[in-house]
Every structure is written in C-alpha cells, then in structure tokens.
Amino acid sequence: MKKKVTLKQLAKELNLSISTVSKSLKNDPEISRKTIVRVRELAKFYNYKPNALAVSLKSSKTKTIGVLLPEILNNFFATALFGIQQEAAKEGYKIVTCFTNESYQKEVDYLETLTYSSVDGIILALSQETQIKNKVSHITELAQDNIPVVLFDRVSDTIQCDKVIIDDYDASKKAVSHLLDSGCKHILVISTIHELSVGKLRAEGAQKVVTAYTGATLSTIEVTQEDEGAKEITAFLKNHKVDGILGFDELSVALAIHIVNAIGKKIPEEIAIIGFSDSTLSRYSSPKITTISQHAEELGSMATALLLKRMNPDTSENTPNFTTKVVKTSLLKRASTR
Numbered sequence: 001m002k003k004k005v006t007l008k009q010l011a012k013e014l015n016l017s018i019s020t021v022s023k024s025l026k027n028d029p030e031i032s033r034k035t036i037v038r039v040r041e042l043a044k045f046y047n048y049k050p051n052a053l054a055v056s057l058k059s060s061k062t063k064t065i066g067v068l069l070p071e072i073l074n075n076f077f078a079t080a081l082f083g084i085q086q087e088a089a090k091e092g093y094k095i096v097t098c099f100t101n102e103s104y105q106k107e108v109d110y111l112e113t114l115t116y117s118s119v120d121g122i123i124l125a126l127s128q129e130t131q132i133k134n135k136v137s138h139i140t141e142l143a144q145d146n147i148p149v150v151l152f153d154r155v156s157d158t159i160q161c162d163k164v165i166i167d168d169y170d171a172s173k174k175a176v177s178h179l180l181d182s183g184c185k186h187i188l189v190i191s192t193i194h195e196l197s198v199g200k201l202r203a204e205g206a207q208k209v210v211t212a213y214t215g216a217t218l219s220t221i222e223v224t225q226e227d228e229g230a231k232e233i234t235a236f237l238k239n240h241k242v243d244g245i246l247g248f249d250e251l252s253v254a255l256a257i258h259i260v261n262a263i264g265k266k267i268p269e270e271i272a273i274i275g276f277s278d279s280t281l282s283r284y285s286s287p288k289i290t291t292i293s294q295h296a297e298e299l300g301s302m303a304t305a306l307l308l309k310r311m312n313p314d315t316s317e318n319t320p321n322f323t324t325k326v327v328k329t330s331l332l333k334r335a336s337t338r
Helices: 007-014 018-025 033-045 052-058 075-090 104-115 128-133 137-145 168-181 197-211 226-239 250-262 280-284 296-311
Strands: 064-069 094-099 121-124 149-152 162-166 186-191 217-222 244-247 272-276 290-293 324-327 330-332
Touching: 007 018, 007 033, 018 033, 018 137, 064 075, 064 104, 075 094, 075 296, 094 104, 104 121, 104 128, 104 137, 121 296, 137 149, 149 296, 162 168, 162 296, 168 186, 168 197, 168 244, 168 272, 168 290, 168 330, 186 197, 186 226, 186 250, 197 217, 217 226, 226 250, 244 250, 250 272, 250 280, 296 324
Parallel strands: 064 094, 064 121, 121 149, 149 162, 162 324, 186 217, 186 244, 244 272, 272 290
Antiparallel strands: 290 330
16 A cells, blocks of 8 residues: 655655645646646555645635744743734734744644645744754745745744844843943853854844943853753852843843852842843842843734735735844843842
8 A cells, every 4th residue: 555645745756846736736737747747647656635624725815824933931932922813813813823842843844734734824933953953945945835934033044034033133232231331340141042043143242342341341151951051150150250140031041040149149239130031030030130121022913914914915015025124122120230
C-alpha cells in the first residue's frame, strides 16, 4: 500500500510551490501542460486525494487569522496577543494561536498546519532558534501561496513582508541615559536575549550612550542557563562596582531584583534597576521597577491592522510595497531608580 501524502509533500517532491500543485490538479490555465501532467502523474501514483475540508475552506475566506508566538508565559507576547485579538474582532475575524517555545522546527510545523487549514493570513514573531539559524525559507515560501504575513517585534531583513517593531535601539539609550542622569556611573546589563535581533539592538543603544559619557562604564552578562547566570551575576556584583542595572528582558530583571536583595544591597540607594516590559512584576515588586514600556498591545493591534489591509486590498492603498511601522517606547519612572 502506497503511503498517504499531502499536497505539501507532493509539492516538495516535485520541487514546486503548493499553489502550483493545487492549480495543476484543477487544470488551471495559468499552469503549463507539462507541469500539469507531472503533477497529475505523481498524484495518481500516490493515489492522492485532496482533503475535502481543506478544499472547502480554501475556496473562500474563513475570517480566521493564524498567530504564531515564541512563548506562552511571556507578558509582552500575552499583551500583544490581546491587541491582536481585539483588532481582529473589530472586523469579525477570529484568531488561531500557536506557540513555538522558541523552536525552529515547531515554527515550521505550525506554519504548515496553519497554511494548510483555515487561515486567511498570518501574524508571526520569529522564534529564538529561527533567528540564530537564520533560516526563514519556510516563511518566504508563503508568498508563493499568496498567504499574507506580518512580522512583529522579532523580524528578519531577509523576509519581504509588512512588519511592526519597537525602536529597541532608542529604548535602550533612553534607559541608560536615565541611569546616568540619576547619578549611576557603573552599569551592568543583564540579558537572556543576546542572540535575538531585539537584544542586539538594545546592546548597541546602551553602548552608544555610555561611550559618550565621561567616566561611565558598561559591563554585560549574557545569561543562557538561569542557575549559572544567577551565580555569575552574584559573583560580579560582589567583586565589581555596580550602581545601576539594566535588564533587557523579564527574566533578567527578576534575577537582578532577587540577587541584589539577596546580597543585602538597597534598591535604589546602592543599585538602581531598570527593566523592559511593563509587566506585573514591574508594577508590584518592592520597590516598583522603573521600566521601558514597549506598548505591546498597540504593537499587536498595528500588526493586525496591517494584515487586514493586505488581506483586503479593496479597502487599502492597493500597493505591493511593504511597510515597516515603528512603535516608540516610553520610560515609566518608578521607585527602583533615583
């Protein structure tokens, strides 16, 4: 008995796009006779039968948007998802959400599931592993199948699509400037996102400000394992002069607060702390944490608005040019800085 194959598997074996294979099976006049014959012969060989549900769903718009996020427990992405859902609901769209847990392979698998089911378009933040590997063909191929995509927050310059980002470089400059202006001279950056595009931009922004500030120093600890990172931060704070900490992400800020308290230092009198993402941790820790608000809900809302325009060109500018929207951040001053 021959194995049961999908449209995607046929496309892969024939080295064609899913769209071309689908059109060939329907004798679409856009496709050459030679290609139609090749596709039909392989489909016959495998006794390929199209999924009736998928065919019915793809024949018309389903008013459904696929959303692919790197983490389920991250406050920033949870807030962005709320913005996506709210904006989609205004236009009568529902969302289907998948979480990659920072895995490249899960990102590939979930995209296949979404594109071969019921979604009209996709909103996506790249996984950490995807950015490290710099492998994005699974996303660029979506254009061949006429599936609109909007990237947000974690993006890639090699993917041609609409994007919504925050100004990470400027946000980091804003945070470090506040530390320096409040009297800090020796700043420690803690980051668990150093391999991501957003982390690299934040590092560049921080370095830019400190370099221009006479007498200031900047050190960085890149955390890959939580326990080992905590030990490294503890040792550094005990053996080096540090009067200001900038955490590039939620975990980094949590580690900073815990360790500074554990070694008996006072916040902000001895060490001031600033974080990214206006999470519950920032608002209700003691003291409350000064933070960079990334306006995640607005980010999600803008990404959805861009996708809706791309999916419904009659109500947009009807232009093939892609847009990158930049959301400015805000510094929320609280008790953890002087």
